[in-house]
Amino acid sequence: MIESISSAEFRLALSHFASGVTIVTADGPGGRVGFTATGFTSLSLDPPLVLVCVSKTASAYDGVINADHFAVNVLAESQRWIAEQFARSGVDRFQDAPVRDATRVSAPLIDAALVHLECMKHKVYDEGDHTILVGRVVASSTGSGPPLLHFARRFGAFVTETARDLGVGRPARGEE
Numbered sequence: 001m002i003e004s005i006s007s008a009e010f011r012l013a014l015s016h017f018a019s020g021v022t023i024v025t026a027d028g029p030g031g032r033v034g035f036t037a038t039g040f041t042s043l044s045l046d047p048p049l050v051l052v053c054v055s056k057t058a059s060a061y062d063g064v065i066n067a068d069h070f071a072v073n074v075l076a077e078s079q080r081w082i083a084e085q086f087a088r089s090g091v092d093r094f095q096d097a098p099v100r101d102a103t104r105v106s107a108p109l110i111d112a113a114l115v116h117l118e119c120m121k122h123k124v125y126d127e128g129d130h131t132i133l134v135g136r137v138v139a140s141s142t143g144s145g146p147p148l149l150h151f152a153r154r155f156g157a158f159v160t161e162t163a164r165d166l167g168v169g170r171p172a173r174g175e176e
Contacts, residue, residue, distance in 0.1 A: 021083045021148040021155065024052050025099075025108045026070040028063025032094055032108055035060040036087040038150055039130065040072060048137040050117060053130045059089055065124065065131055069105035072135075074115035077146040080155045082110060104139040116141045 004010075025034035039053030050072060054064055064070055075083055086093045098111035105118045119135025126132075149156050 015153050016151070019150050021075045021079075021150050022052075023073040023075060023082065023086050023110055023113075024054075024060075024064060024070055025073065025110070026060075026064045026067035027106045027108065028060075028067045030063055033060040033063030033067075034086050034093050034108070035064070036083050037072075043134060049122060050119065050135050050137060052133045052135070054133055055130055057129070060093075061131070065133060067107070068121055069102075069107050070119050070121065070133070070135060071102050071105065071107035071109050072115075072117040072119065073110040073113040074117075075110070075148040076112060076114050076143070077148045077157050079110070079113065080148055083148060083150075083155060102139070112143065114143050114145060114147055 005013075019038060019040075022037045022040045023034055024037045024040070025032070027033075035054075035058055037052050037054075041051055043049040043051045052064075052070075052072065054061055058064075082097055085091065085095075085097065094108070099108040100111055101107075102109050102116070102118045105120060107118065109116045109118075116139075117135075117137050118139040119137050121133065122136040123134040124131060125134070146158050149158055
């Protein structure tokens with residue numbers, strides 16, 4: 001039998017996959033919950049499905065998994081502080097965060113996010129140390145502006161080749 005790589009080695013390898021930053025929010029049985037999610041992707045166009053991987057040890061786990069609806073908020077570059085706040089444990093993640101109610105489901109939306117996906121819980125799968133939450137997207141909205149990205153355990157900015165060629169690229173705050 002071939003053995004798996006270590007957890008540390010796997011985590012390091014996956015940290016080098018650049019991705020957008022999302023906040024998953026829900027009105028759970030115990031109130032509003034949310035967390036910064038790196039395990040998010042589209043799943044199907046017909047029907048429109050997305051999936052979110054929720055750590056079984058996450059403080060928001062019960063609230064998100066037991067909610068009938070949830071929202072995925074794709075953050076803008078200027079919302080780094082929100083991503084950091086929703087990644088912390090033991091704090092009121094919604095404190096000072098600009099939120100409003102979703103239009104079609106019972107879930108909070110982060111104002112000024114680049115994308116809002118309003119989802120109904122479709123299916124739940126138990127896999128390893130995470131639960132895969134599949135949502136059927138029933139409403140969406142999109143904004144404009146640069147996205148917040150996550151790479152090598154850091155938040156940063158997206159720089160196009162054109163911008164880089166013009167010298168527009170800049171390091172992320174705190175990394176100068």
